[in-house]
Amino acid sequence: MPVNLNPPVAAQLLPVAGVSLGIAEANIKRENRKDLLVIQLCEGARVAGVFTKNRFCAAPVIVAKEHLASGGGIRALVVNTGNANAGTGKQGLLDAQSTCAALAGLLGCRAAQILPFSTGVIMEPLPVAKIAAGLPAAVANMGEDNWLSAAEAIMTTDIVAKAISRQVVIDNVIVTITGIAKGSGMIHPNMATMLGYIATDACISQPLLQELVSTAANRSFNCITVDGDTSTNDSLMLIATAKSALPEIRETGSDAYAALLDAVSDVAIYLAQAIVRDGEGATKFITIRMEGGRDEDECKKIGYAIAHSPLVKTAFFASDPNLGRILAAIGYAGVDDLDVAALRLYLDEVLVAENGGRAASYAEEDGQRVMRQSDITIRVVLNRGGVNATLWTCDFSYDYVKINASYRS
């Protein structure tokens, strides 16, 4: 079950002026299941995004990048679950284009004004006919209040839908931000089997919108891992509809940019953490806080070595303070000149290790007490410099194996 993650409540999800959402059951992989989402945008809305760095990136990722780059004004996003349209070669590209064309026909725009997204099983042909047949129903039930249904429609192995809204006052104008995301396995930075859609009614120039989504992703989705697998389909899209009264944000140095960045980052961090809390089989939410590193690279190297270690993750699952496994992971992280005698390891506030070994003050029952919690912070103080970094991950349980050994069957 998800770790300290409540399902979103429809009443708490705020519409974003200029964004309508329509959902359908297109029977893509299973029947009687929401599996198709259309997000329609008002004229003048801007979209920017970040995408997976996987070389086997999915066909819709390639097409979405092309359509974004063509600069023709994006009018809709279309998302299907049940099939990733990845590892599908040239036919996959044609299928993604067909999906865009079908929706463009219904909305009266060009196919290049549609961004396609897919998530689900890899290396199987996209059932384009089913998607095309489902699109009219999605368009027919379009509405500004459909954010919860939209969050549910993009779920795959997720147990809980992920959605949140924030409002922030910038220059006396209320700005609204609402975001949804999906993902729970194949989760790794750059990015995750992760789809995320965040919309705001602020107005912001296209280059700044791109910079904002990249920065927000680095603070959030690029700081999480469940299993170290980088997906073929990861995409985070940021939509700015310009429907609020706030004047266009044009400078990164402006207070308005900083305020919007913080608010969007808050939404992105909530969604990223929600993905970890709903990590496949997760029973513990683990914050890994690195302090006193020379640079961000070494902080993240060590943090991810801890976060990816199956031995560390299974010890957390067992609530077993077998904390030497954390030291071993720090040691093999690849920081060649690391002085292990100089660092300190804490579990929440409990000092576990210093001077290259167990701290004299450490008592097993203190470690045991923290390990039994569902939210735990591992803190590594490197004493090498002034840089800090934080990552989030989860433990590794029987259910991770169960979920992933039976995903298709």
Add this chain to the structure above:
Amino acid sequence: MPVNLNPPVAAQLLPVAGVSLGIAEANIKRENRKDLLVIQLCEGARVAGVFTKNRFCAAPVIVAKEHLASGGGIRALVVNTGNANAGTGKQGLLDAQSTCAALAGLLGCRAAQILPFSTGVIMEPLPVAKIAAGLPAAVANMGEDNWLSAAEAIMTTDIVAKAISRQVVIDNVIVTITGIAKGSGMIHPNMATMLGYIATDACISQPLLQELVSTAANRSFNCITVDGDTSTNDSLMLIATAKSALPEIRETGSDAYAALLDAVSDVAIYLAQAIVRDGEGATKFITIRMEGGRDEDECKKIGYAIAHSPLVKTAFFASDPNLGRILAAIGYAGVDDLDVAALRLYLDEVLVAENGGRAASYAEEDGQRVMRQSDITIRVVLNRGGVNATLWTCDFSYDYVKINASYRS
């Protein structure tokens, strides 16, 4: 259960002249269990080795390296299970030294002529008194025929003991090689929670012995992974007693060197594969064969991305030909200019993917048939160059989680 791995038979393990082995039950972690091994060497025997690259390397690793470097003629090795003496700071170094001193007293040599090794739980103090109390019994039952008992004495979570002998005729002289190893979790190149001891009665110069063990390790133990965790204690030692009639090998270009290298590599590969076959929770033995890479680095990068992917490993556990997961792993391996449309993926002889997607000839039942086997080869033909590389790994099952969530309790 181990995958196609038979327990060694005592009668098939050949003594190596100049090497005696003594075993004791020292109650280090549990009672009534062989947990202490002494390997005594004849005067003039040479020893070389390779060690973990973990920055948190264990105290015995530091001490063994020092003693090897001191060049005083190694007379014995002492190995305990039940405690790794790692993450134990300065006291750990003192404890490893005390162990050497205790054995040196019994054997009438200097402490610097003893190499200490430990394996087991990390970050707990080594029970030196128990080890010292157990040493006389180990010395008392010393014998040349104790290789099987020795292999059993160094097991921790291993299910099956790992030992093998080979004989090879070099320049009309029969040369004998016998090796033992332990390890099944925290297994990763450079190296594994892996202890390996290989002895030969050949005579070889000290620099060549070092080169030979490094080369043999790169062909064997540095090509395996179970869970990606690099241990604090990994050590592979190669002993040459010079008791055979073969003249000293002094040139890497000689036929004798090549023959000995091949024979030692055979033993090392058998032991390395045995560790994977006995990998924690393993139900499948997977050979990952990379062909047509530009260099070994990119071959291994891609191979390890596949080998470490929990999604790939759980699919193999389920015998589910969800082979898109292999494509995804290839795609995120970090080879930035990889042309995914140029590569071909095979499962044994079955062509699975080409041209960036599923092969037209691929039928699910063919993939399913191969996935049901216990020994499977994943072959990736990169079509980028002339370099090949082979790795070995295992699948990821409920039992991996079970073993590692209950190791200490």
